Amino acid sequence: MKEIPEYIHGTRNGYSHYGCKCESCRHANSISKRKYYEKNKDKIRKYEEKNRDRISECHKRYYEKNRDRILVLREQYRKENKDKIKACNKRYRDRNKDKIRKCRKEYRKRVKMEAD
Numbered sequence: 001m002k003e004i005p006e007y008i009h010g011t012r013n014g015y016s017h018y019g020c021k022c023e024s025c026r027h028a029n030s031i032s033k034r035k036y037y038e039k040n041k042d043k044i045r046k047y048e049e050k051n052r053d054r055i056s057e058c059h060k061r062y063y064e065k066n067r068d069r070i071l072v073l074r075e076q077y078r079k080e081n082k083d084k085i086k087a088c089n090k091r092y093r094d095r096n097k098d099k100i101r102k103c104r105k106e107y108r109k110r111v112k113m114e115a116d
């Protein structure tokens with residue numbers, strides 16, 4: 001890894017060019033990514049739709065290759081961000097009430113069908 005000048009920390013450049021994963025560089029990168037996504041939403045969605053299989057294959061390969069490390073990081077993240085995760089789940093539930101209701105309904109129907 002390159003030596004990082006102090007003034008670089010907290011910039012996207014710190015994250016992407018210098019590979020710094022400190023809190024403020026990661027934060028800068030995530031803001032930049034979000035801005036980019038907002039600006040190019042339609043283009044990105046089209047690309048993802050067109051390349052869904054290839055992308056999912058790529059994610060799968062990455063996961064299989066890095067499984068142990070990913071599981072450790074995931075568990076560590078869960079332990080360190082309980083409140084954040086809870087808030088995120090709540091936000092998701094609030095935003096997707098209808099979708100969740102529909103899923104539950106379909107699930108109950110399926111379970112009932114299997115029981116009959």
Ligand SMILES: [Zn+2]
Binds near residue numbers: 008020025026
């Ligand atoms: Zn940094």
